[in-house]
Amino acid sequence: MYRLVIAEKPSVAMSIAKVLGATARKEGHMEGGGWLVSWCIGHLAGLAEPAVYNPDYDKWRREDLPILPENWRFTIGKDKREQFDILRTLLRREDVSEVVNACDAGREGELIFRTAYHLAGCTKPMKRLWISSMEDSAIREGFDNLHPGSDYDGLHQAALCRQKADWLVGINATRLFSVLYGRTLNIGRVMSPTLALIAQREAEIAAFEPVPFYTVELACGGMTLTGERISGKEDAAAIAAACEGSTGILQTVERREKSEKAPALYDLTTLQRDANRILGYTAQQTLDYLQALYEKKLCTYPRTDSRFLTDDMESSVPGLVSAAAVICGVDALGTALASHVCSSKNVTDHHAVVPTKSAADSDLAALPQGEREILRLVSLGLLRAVCPPHRYAETSLTAECGGHRFTAKGKAVLDMGWRVYAAPSKDAALPDGLAEGQSLAVDAVQVKEGKTTPPKHFTEDTILQSMETAGAGEMPEDAERKGIGTPATRAAILEKLVATGLVERKKAKKITSLLPTQAGSSLVTVLPEVLQSPLLTADWEQRLEEVERGELSPEDFMAGIAAMVDELVKTYRPVPGAAVLFPSDKEAVGPCPRCGGAVTESKKGFFCENRECRFVLWKDSKFFTAKKKTLTKSVAAALLNKGRVKLTGCFSEKTGKTYDATVVLEDDGTKTNYKLVFGNG
Template sequence: MRYKLVIAEKPSVAQSLAAVIGATARKDGYLEGNGWRVSWCVGHLAGLADADSYDPKYAKWRYDDLPILPEHWQMVVGKDKKKQFDILKKLMNAPDVTEVVNACDAGREGELIFRSVYELAGCQKPMKRLWISSMEDSAIREGFANLRPGADYDGLRDAALCRAKADWLVGINATRLFSVLYHRTLNIGRVMSPTLALIVQREAEIDTFKPVPFYTVSLELPGLTVSGERMSDRASADQLKEACRGAAVTIKKVECKEKSEKPPALYDLTTLQRDANRLLGYTAQQTLDYLQALYEKKLCTYPRTDSRYLTGDMADSLPVLVNLVANAMPFRKGIAIFCDAAQVINDKKVTDHHAVIPTRNLKDADLSSLPAGEKAVLELVALRLLCAVAQPHIYSETVVIAACAGGEFTAKGKTVKHPGWKALEDAYRAKMKDAEPKKEGAEKALPELTEGQTLSVAAAIIKEGKSSPPQHFTEDTLLSAMETAGKEDMPEDAERKGLGTPATRAGILEKLVSAGFLERKKNKKTVQLLPSHDAVSLITVLPEQLQSPLLTAEWEYRLGEIERGQLAPEEFLDGISTMLGDLVGTYQVIKGTEYLFTPPREVVGKCPRCGGEVAELQKGFFCQNDSCKFAIWKNNKWWAAKKKQPTKAVVSALLNDGRVRVMGLYSEKTGKTYDATVVLEDDGQYANFKLEFDQRKGGSR
């Protein structure tokens, strides 16, 4: 029998695809049936080889070896993923397999994951591409009915591979250059470094900010309060206040305008991450993880999208989707649902994938069984769909301008004529635990007033304020800054602008946190992103080209050209190689920076759990791998009972040999001291110790 081989990115996705196309028989590392075999990649099975694969001398970091520019790039399979790669290689080259279908995520990285395996396996079989935006059964069936030639995505593969090579070149060369010159490991990345520069620059603006006081005179009138313009001089404000006391106010102008506020656009990944951070307190990575889980559970469409619109072929089915989403959401009870599909349809603004929306599977799903994070993100996506197709928010705004004692005063009032989409948003916010009370002043209607009318001043007061410094970045505001960084310097028709892509920004932030460059600090309800001392130091020594958002924004533009076949990959990579050669050849160490960075921690041995480096800190000896919890505390109770503290030499011996001879241990029973060998026994959760004594003559201890 002949088979078509489908390769997905994850086992969970492979199972969903297999169920739809009838490949239900379980085999070792794949599923089979109905003329199909379905297997998976487990993420990036293969990646670019480390520098020492090109030459063993690169295992040591030396200035004289830079820049490292591979002539022929090598791909390698991760040791922990070799078993699955071998299964895929065997399946791809099996004589009964006639063609291979790339069913990895429909985007740049998914294309790279599949092509790397396809090429490393030496596969020559015809290649097709499954391109879907939803994991619903109907979408999967339609996708398989309309498989596209794999060659149609060669440009996407080229762009993905160029992105990986560019990141390798900058990461390897810049990291080694600055680490060697400044004598400590300094991780440099083409997106990480400009992102860090944004944060460091913001903190510098906050630190140097000097508040400027201002004064505003307000007058209490019958039924309303009018306020004057800000004044920098207190004496002038006092003078105006005294002049207005007991005086009459003349209404100079009453202007009433009806205004309409359009519904918000649908979510792309970045705007969803921003709202989830602001409203729910989730990090960008958490939101992406929750959304990915919802996608795999067939409750939401493809997460890593940069589009906020839907395609024309979705218009007819949209009203049905909107109604079932509305019925599934508790916050919309009592609110009439409206659906203007034209507001969210725009084929020209949809690139690889349309906006994030819920799927029709909501109708039969038990939403109460979802984990809290997934449920909250799903409700946010559902709210945005209902709002985006709803009627506009219509209100009348009244502006009153009054005169008194030579000064001009204003008041604004608002009357809602038709709540429109805001009724849904208000209902959603009201159900939130930390819902903020509405500011009444902004909604308050003004009394009926006519031009030329005079009113008496009941009271005149001075309100004192100070100009505010820029705000510390949160993930919400940083994602926005990343999205628009360098925008003004990019061509108008640039498809991708800013730092990174919607798919990569969350990972960049997590890398900066894990590398110790960024710290999340809670302040009231918000979590601020603050740079560490080393982050400020790194940006101080980095040249402008590596911290400017323009470089990476331009790269994203060039990658788009490669994807469309308008730029040769070699030309793109040659430009990066030239830049790195210039950097290595011309960069001069900044004088006086010997004490700029935190001194590097001295490594005392290898971690018995993960093989990472164990270093001495103030309170003990800790594995430097963030995900590993191995520790030997200096105030350890076992050692304290023996009136000893583990020293650097003792811990080094324990880590390297598993045992160490210690003199003068205290005996709680006898009150005397003795010598013995201490043995390290790590159970994976705690570092434990036991004693071994020398054998005495006669065989007794």
């Protein structure tokens, strides 16, 4: 008898097969040692398109909405049918006694496996491989401690609910708004609130009015003292004049020793943020590089929201730190404070992202640059996290000069601690020997002018932070899942916003910002609150967590989503005059004779872009077909721009001969007609 192992990707399956001794290559799987090892190639099947439920749904019509399937159907991707057939055969083999789910240890991995398992009609016992590293030792340990598949039924239900909820919102809302506004407008359960955040930030920037302010600075014995902000330029000049050639008196001098704890280890989101800020990588690029490193056994599992290791990993930390030091080409700093990075109570499905111990023995130079840079960043994160705090002495002083108050601050490093692996601080120390009551000769005085600055455009770093914390202030204190989306999905959401033309990346001065396009800003303008509220999305994520834990039934979760979609379709009304917000990206053939709007070409005719106008020139008009002429784009352009067009070789049904004439367009506001004019008429 055999046990069948199903991985998410061929590369992962090969690593597992090697460890299990399944070395005989067969069609679509490996075999040996009592094991069969195969793979899924990602999602082999997905939820069916609406037309599968009803052929009429092939056309987008408001009267068909909402589309709420009672019995959900799946379709297998055309390019994945062959591998699914192989898996189905393996799952049904009489000599297979048990199936091991070795897909990625997370929500989507569970969904990928279970969908294939159920579509194949399999009912054989299931076990779950749950590992955070692809190292051989981790795989062996994982197979020595396989979990019952039923332990992850809740995870599968949450994944299925997420998939169905995204389908319901995406299909119904996208069709509704596209039909109402005459342009394909992609709406998503997580995508739309993210778009709203970006559009709101740009609105704040556009509405911002800078306010000038002035500060007086005194140069005194090698340090700079700064006065308070002043709104009036003349007032600042008066203060400067009072201090010119004067002497300042130190009022207070305070020295405090402070410490700064090392940052925690990386989870996916914090790594994506740092990789964007430091390396300029997009969130998706970072995830792709990290996934490749995981499959090459150089990094641990990427899609994690934990920033700690488990308590039982404490003894392995020194070895991981040594590997990280080799990867970064630096010396490890003293004793690794392993207890600082180990906390099982702060670990969810997977621990933080760290390099594997074997990564130090790999040929790092052979890695693609992106993977090498991310591996180095992950390793630096580990080196910092196990270091003692950064300690420094901060001196702050106040001085009086010309009847006004001035301040200065300085820092002196006492112990670099974790900052030995970080960019050096730019703060300078103040001179030694400063004391209260001391006189300070004013060497120079200057008035500096500044302006208040608007909020900054979102970068991938800052939008990820906002997605992670959106709505958190209004969520319950014990809510485990806050913010928009999950660490595993946020990169894909940003990529989809760009791919669908709602957001664009714009680079200026080495910083790439995320900006809403005209279509993106317009869409947010017409979206109801229910589709753009980050609080609602965060609440959905929290409810998915409850489904996973068995605290909320999948039926109740889906009922809430269906009710929201139903209410949206039945109650939403187009924003008056919003047609101007969504200009067509089609080339204008000419002006509409009724409303002056743009007339563009479609498959069946030339339509006014103003959907309330209803003006159209049909391509299959009997007026032209009877004369064996075609209403081409050039003919339509002449009729719209000049009101007439000359046609040669028109066929006469009465005589069977041809003739030349001028066609004149006549439109009374409700009906369109054509008139023939001969000669110079």
